[in-house]
Amino acid sequence: xxxxxxxxxxxxxxxxxxxxxxxxxxxxxxxxxxxxxxxxxxxxxxxxxxxxxxxxxxxxxxxxxxxxxxxxxxxxxxxxxxxxxxxxxxxxxxxxxxxxxxxxxxxxxxxxxxxxxxxxxxxxxxxxxxxxxxxxxxxxxxxxxxxxxxxxxxxxxxxxxxxx
Amino acid sequence: xxxxxxxxxxxxxxxxxxxxxxxxxxxxxxxxxxxxxxxxxxxxxxxxxxxxxxxxxxxxxxxxxxxxxxxxxxxxxxxxxxxxxxxxxxxxxxxxxxxxxxxxxxxxxxxxxxxxxxxxxxxxxxxxxxxxxxxxxxxxxxxxxxxxxxxxxxxxxxxxxxxxxxxxxxxxxxxxxxxxxxxxxxxxxxxxxxxxxxxxxxxxxxxxxxxxxxxxxxxxxxxxxxxxx
Numbered sequence: 001x002x003x004x005x006x007x008x009x010x011x012x013x014x015x016x017x018x019x020x021x022x023x024x025x026x027x028x029x030x031x032x033x034x035x036x037x038x039x040x041x042x043x044x045x046x047x048x049x050x051x052x053x054x055x056x057x058x059x060x061x062x063x064x065x066x067x068x069x070x071x072x073x074x075x076x077x078x079x080x081x082x083x084x085x086x087x088x089x090x091x092x093x094x095x096x097x098x099x100x101x102x103x104x105x106x107x108x109x110x111x112x113x114x115x116x117x118x119x120x121x122x123x124x125x126x127x128x129x130x131x132x133x134x135x136x137x138x139x140x141x142x143x144x145x146x147x148x149x150x151x152x153x154x155x156x157x158x159x160x161x162x163x164x
Numbered sequence: 165x166x167x168x169x170x171x172x173x174x175x176x177x178x179x180x181x182x183x184x185x186x187x188x189x190x191x192x193x194x195x196x197x198x199x200x201x202x203x204x205x206x207x208x209x210x211x212x213x214x215x216x217x218x219x220x221x222x223x224x225x226x227x228x229x230x231x232x233x234x235x236x237x238x239x240x241x242x243x244x245x246x247x248x249x250x251x252x253x254x255x256x257x258x259x260x261x262x263x264x265x266x267x268x269x270x271x272x273x274x275x276x277x278x279x280x281x282x283x284x285x286x287x288x289x290x291x292x293x294x295x296x297x298x299x300x301x302x303x304x305x306x307x308x309x310x311x312x313x314x315x316x317x318x319x320x321x322x323x324x325x326x327x328x329x330x331x332x333x334x335x336x337x338x339x340x341x342x343x344x345x346x347x348x349x350x351x352x353x354x355x356x357x358x359x360x361x362x363x364x365x366x367x368x369x370x371x372x373x374x375x376x377x378x379x380x381x382x383x384x385x386x387x388x389x390x391x392x393x
Contacts, residue, residue, distance in 0.1 A: 010222055010328065029231030029321020032329060053329050100326055101239045101314040111326045140322020142232055157234055157318055158275050 005144055008035075008050045011067035015047035015079045018147040027096075027143045032112035034069070034096040034119045034135070035143045038076055038128065039150040040085040046147045047076045053111075054118030069118035070125075077126050092123050093152045093164055094133040095143045102138075112136065132164035178218045178381070185384040186216045189299045190341045197295035201288060201345065205266055211292070214364060215342040221328055221371060224320075224338055228255060228367075231321025234274045236282075238289030240313045242297065245306025246380055248372035249327055250297075251338075252289035253320070258365035262288060262345055274317045286315045292343060292368055304383050327371055337377055338369040 003023035008014050010033060014025055025048040027035045039046040049072040056068045065071035081087060097116035109117075116135045123130055134141070134154050142155040155161045178186065190213040198211035225231045236254040241247075254262070259277075260270040267284040271277050277285070290313045301308035316323060328336060342364035372380050 010325075029225065029319035029325075031318070031322030031325030033325045052325075098322065100316055100318060100323055101237075111329050115329075138316070140319040140325075142319070 008048050010050050011052050011064045013047060013049035013066040013072055013076050013079070015045070015076070015083055016147055017083075018044035021147055024144050024146045024148075026145075030096040030141045030143055031098050031100045032096075032110065032115060034094060034112070034115040035145075036069075036073060036076065036119050036123070037093045037095075037143075037145040037150075037152055038080055038085075038090050039093070039145075039147070040080065040089045041091070041150055042089060043085060044148055045080065045083055045085050046145060046150065047080050048143075048145050049073065049076050051115060051119060054114040069115060070122045073119065073122035073126060073128075077128070087128075090128050091131045091150065092128045093131055093145070093150070094119055094123075094135060095141055095152060095154055095164070097135040098137050098139055098141065100138065100140065134162065134164050178216075182381045182384060183216060183218075185303075186339060186341075187213065189303055189384070190216050190296060190343075192302075193292075193296035193299035193341075194343065195295075196298060197292050197343075198345075200291045200295060204287065204291070207265055209265065210346045211295075212344050212346065213341055214344055216340070218337055218339050221324065221336040221338045221369075224340070224369065225324055227340075228253060228320040232319045234317065235320045235323055236274050236277065236285050236315070236317045237323040238286055238293075238313050238315050240290070240293050241311035242308060242370070242372075243311065244309040245301060245304070246308060246372060246376050248370065248376060250293045250310060251323070251327060251369040251371065252292055253323070253367045253369065254285055254289075254365070259285060262365050265345075277317065282315060282317075286313055288345070288366070289313055289315070289368075292366065296341060296368060296370070304380075327369075336371055336374060338371045341368040341370070343368055 005023040005026035006021045007026050027050045034051045036049045051072045052067045065075040097112035099110035099112045139156045144153045152164050194211040194213045201209045238252040240250045264270045267281045293310045297308040343366045345365040
């Protein structure tokens with residue numbers, strides 16, 4: 001039987017090795033949120049962040065770094081390095097950032113668009129290459145990342161499963 | 165709860181008074197919505213409100229079978245005297261019962277809805293929202309308006325995401341009005357006695373902008389009908 005994946009809830013980030021989480025890491029029902037997966041292939045070590053917002057809100061307490069794109073990416077890199085990952089080997093995959101309801105007139109960027117842009121900017125600041133992405137559109141995604149080989153499988157309600 | 169005032173109060177719990185006032189508002193709205201749906205369709209339909217509760221929005225998906233469970237969702241903005249968002253969610257069983265009456269045949273799945281059925285659910289969501297906002301606004305002497313409705317069918321978690329992100333950093337509270345649409349006529353398919361027949365047909369989530377939530381609830385308290393006092 002395939003081992004069950006470990007779920008990363010909204011605003012969380014998890015770092016695991018392939019041995020610790022043989023079923024991989026899972027974000028179920030991702031809408032405008034964005035999932036950032038960082039992987040160190042030789043060490044079979046990776047981390048997944050389930051990011052809610054492009055940046056901290058004014059006046060909002062900074063409770064969980066995983067909620068916001070800049071703090072989530074920085075914390076993910078820190079935790080991976082603490083676990084022995086080598087920064088120059090880290091590769092990113094990004095998924096999510098859908099626009100779940102049609103844009104209201106006059107609104108150019110949806111929450112999903114802003115989340116994706118903020119995640120890409122944070123990865124660029126950390127100088128981590130983005131190997132693949134599956135972002136935008138108007139459909140929710142369930143994202144499952146394998147720590148053994150770095151593959152990310154994406155399921156939607158209607159379309160065929162795909163892999164990045 | 166609600167014994168403590170101000171910021172210390174847990175936003176996700178309603179006092180008995182607040183819950184009672186909201187139930188009364190929702191029941192009044194249900195009456196209007198039932199009449200509106202009946203007028204729209206020519207069918208004898210009634211709307212009732214079996215349950216009203218306040219929950220943290222980030223936990224809402226659990227009530228719909230989990231984050232990956234399919235839902236049909238109608239989204240409207242609330243503006244006027246108070247600001248916020250409204251989301252009307254239909255699970256498959258609820259949608260089947262409504263569409264069995266309004267736009268048959270019953271769909272086998274939510275992503276197999278034809279355009280007419282999507283339009284019917286959109287209109288039911290629109291009517292419910294307008295009726296509940298009218299009842300709430302009438303009680304509070306506020307003009308509460310709903311924006312043009314938008315619709316999608318997708319995973320519950322994905323549908324709720326954008327609302328979680330807005331304005332609150334993920335800590336928003338939703339006032340959830342469970343709504344049941346009954347069939348009063350026997351000539352339409354109406355499995356009221358069958359599986360799920362007494363389950364809610366739809367859930368309306370009112371998500372006030374966070375600064376407005378307590379103001380809205382506090383404003384309700386003086387309007388309690390005697391049976392809730």
